[in-house]
Amino acid sequence: MxxxxxxxxxxxxxxxxxxxxxxxxxxxxxxxxxxxxxxxxxxxxxxxxxxxxxxxxDFRAATAQLRRQLASADRWRRRSDEYETGRIERIRDALAKGITPEYLALLSSAYVSRVNSGQAKPVERLAEDIGKSLQTIRGHLWRARKDGLLTGSAGRKGGQLTPQASAILSRIVPNAPQSPIETSQT
Known part of the structure; x- marks a missing residue:
């Protein structure tokens, strides 16, 4: 198949x-x-x-099941796109206030989510979405690691959010979906 x-x-x-x-x-x-x-x-x-x-x-039942699957996948994709749009807006708003722990936690969460979902060039795409240079975003991720919000090594793809970053995110985005993708290890 x-x-x-x-x-x-x-x-x-x-x-x-x-x-x-x-x-x-x-x-x-x-x-x-x-x-x-x-x-x-x-x-x-x-x-x-x-x-x-x-x-x-039963071809009719199979076609009806496929339609339900496609409708469900479409609803999930729309919610995911809406959440990602809101996430980028939150990151931009936080960055406007400076390189704060809140900004670094939001940035790290978006980065880990993109890496774990298999997105090609996640740092480059984040830089484009946020409207900052690649080197700036790389530097901010390095700082997030240095400040204990993101595990992993600078220059190596992946990592995971630390409990400190998760606590910040719970405080500033209380209704955010709890995604295992963002907290799993790569």
């Missing part, structure tokens, strides 16, 4: 069907891939795949 737009369904106790739709475009039609496998790969059902098994594939 090469598509990220896929659905998996049980076909009774013995079989699983995986269906995939094209990455782009409408999902009005059926899937472009169909893979039927035994529920237990160690014990193949007697007789193999039959026409009865194939007739039990």
């Amino acid at each position: 090469t598509s990220n737009r896929h659905v998996e369904m049980d076909l009774g106790p013995d079989w699983i069907v995986r269906m995939a739709w094209p990455e782009e475009g409408d999902i009005q039609g059926g899937p472009i891939e169909l893979l039927v496998t035994p529920s237990d790969p160690q014990a193949y059902p007697a007789g193999g795949i039959s026409s009865t098994v194939l007739r039990s594939v």
Whole structure:
């Protein structure tokens, strides 16, 4: 299955069907891939795949499930984009008050989140989003490490927020979602 737009369904106790739709475009039609496998790969059902098994594939239910999955992913993406926009605004507002622990904690949180989500060139992207030079943001992250808000080594990607940084963030952004991504180690 090469598509990220896929659905998996049980076909009774013995079989699983995986269906995939094209990455782009409408999902009005059926899937472009169909893979039927035994529920237990160690014990193949007697007789193999039959026409009865194939007739039990419910394409309408699979399409409805895919639509729900896509709608949920779209809602999550919109909330995530809104949160990230607000985060950048909070960072800019904090920076306007100087290089404070609050600013460094916010910057570190955004940095760790981007590194852990696999974003390419997270420092460069933060610099662009905040409107500061790459060297300035690198220097601020170095300072966050030096001040005990971010673990890791300067010049090496990654790290994690310290309890001190988490406490600052809890105080200044009390309703922020608690993301395991921001506190996990890389």
